Amino acid sequence: MKDTFDLLTNTDFPQIKRSALETLQVNLGYLCNQQCLHCHVDASPRRTEIMSAATIRDVLNFIEKKGIKTLDLTGGAPEMNPDFSLLVKQAKNLGVHVIDRCNLTVLLEDGFENMASFLAENEVEVVASMPCYLEENVDAQRGKGVFDSSIEGLKLLNQNGYGIDEKLQLNLVYNPQGINLPPSQEQLEESYKKELKQRYDISFNSLFTITNMPIKRFGSTLLSKGLFEEYMQVLKNAYSKENLPGVMCRTTLSVDWQGYAYDCDFNQMLSLPSGLSVEKTHINSLLQSDFKGRNIAIMDHCYGCTAGQGSSCGGALV
Numbered sequence: 001m002k003d004t005f006d007l008l009t010n011t012d013f014p015q016i017k018r019s020a021l022e023t024l025q026v027n028l029g030y031l032c033n034q035q036c037l038h039c040h041v042d043a044s045p046r047r048t049e050i051m052s053a054a055t056i057r058d059v060l061n062f063i064e065k066k067g068i069k070t071l072d073l074t075g076g077a078p079e080m081n082p083d084f085s086l087l088v089k090q091a092k093n094l095g096v097h098v099i100d101r102c103n104l105t106v107l108l109e110d111g112f113e114n115m116a117s118f119l120a121e122n123e124v125e126v127v128a129s130m131p132c133y134l135e136e137n138v139d140a141q142r143g144k145g146v147f148d149s150s151i152e153g154l155k156l157l158n159q160n161g162y163g164i165d166e167k168l169q170l171n172l173v174y175n176p177q178g179i180n181l182p183p184s185q186e187q188l189e190e191s192y193k194k195e196l197k198q199r200y201d202i203s204f205n206s207l208f209t210i211t212n213m214p215i216k217r218f219g220s221t222l223l224s225k226g227l228f229e230e231y232m233q234v235l236k237n238a239y240s241k242e243n244l245p246g247v248m249c250r251t252t253l254s255v256d257w258q259g260y261a262y263d264c265d266f267n268q269m270l271s272l273p274s275g276l277s278v279e280k281t282h283i284n285s286l287l288q289s290d291f292k293g294r295n296i297a298i299m300d301h302c303y304g305c306t307a308g309q310g311s312s313c314g315g316a317l318v
Contacts, residue, residue: 004219004228005270008300015298016244018263018275021291023252025072025265025313026059027051028081030257033106047076051257056083058259060090062283072252072313074101074265079115092122099125101173101313104153105146116153120160123167127208127313128154130172133195137177154202163203170204173315175212179222179231181238181308182209185316208315211235211304213266235303243310246317249296259283263296265313266304272297 030047051059063071071091078084078100091098100119107116119126130150132138138147154170157163162170172192176182189207196202212218214231222228253274254262260280262268273280275295310317 002220002223004214004223004301007228007232008214008270011298011300011302013298013300013302014241014244016247016250016296018291018294018296019250021066021068021251021253023070023072023248024059024063024066024068024255025074025252026255027074027257027265027268028076028078028084028087030076031080032076032103033080033109049257050081051083051259053083053086055257055259056087058282058284059255060087060094062287063091063096064094065287068096070097070099072099072101077103077106079106079112085118088118088122088124097125098122099127102126102128102153103150104128104130104157105149107153107156108149116156116160116162119157120162120168125169125171126157126162127171127173128157128204129175130154130192131175131177133192133199140177151200151202154196154204155200158203163205169206171206171208171315172204174207174209176209179227179234181211181234182311182316185209185309206315208313209309209311210313210315211307211311213301213304215266215301216269232300232303235307238307239303240306240308240310240318243306243317246310246312247302247305248312248314249305252313253283253286253291255283261286266301267297267299270299270301272299 029050031050033045088098106112135147138150139145157170162168174182174188185207188209192207214222214228222231249264252264254265254268256262256268259282261274261283262272263274275297276286276289305311
């Protein structure tokens, strides 16, 4: 797989600093039951990296000591970590809001039949990847048959109250195909809600549009097709400084499957150490750290979060 790291290091992106830490985004491992073209993690069924029980205890200790308000669980398929349920329960016991970034199809896998009901019982917010409401577009990006399985996963979540009960938030995620920026999040959400309701009687709360990052699998695809420079120009031409105050790295710390800290999930995938240190640092070494006002590590891919309407794990910024 071709690497875009060296092409991103020379940047004129403005230096940004941290605000107070609110969210811990934790990657529980790269194992996934899917292998999507747009995946910036390069997750797949072949990956073996999984967060250990000991590191999960470190995460819980960090959450408690630092007063973290939100735990955002990602992967791979985070549910495939054998200690996923334990982490969710203990985080909820600490009064933390938990988010599960779910690919939907994992809910149908053998051994995960009760996952949807578990998420509902613990009032976990589900953020589900659903790049389109059309079968051909989803299968082109995520693999043949994924669309039908995703629809079944959404129906299962609805049956458990998601998107219906106000306590059970179900939000969908749209990633564009090719070298395009996402369209208007508000308008696309209207289309999603109309089409999914009419076609499949599916309900959900909000749609998040997220810009594809020129790293890992998507970055490699851009290089292979000779589109990397063109895509970077698309991002830079659409740069908006109005997005800077809302970028997620200001209030979020990203943690990899081994417990090391990064300024965001994308920097984690680039192995770019947090601006908190010149070297990668384990969360156990950050228990006494004050994050506010510290520099954030930047490279050229940061234009992806500030292009157009902006992009974060919570969707558009403006």
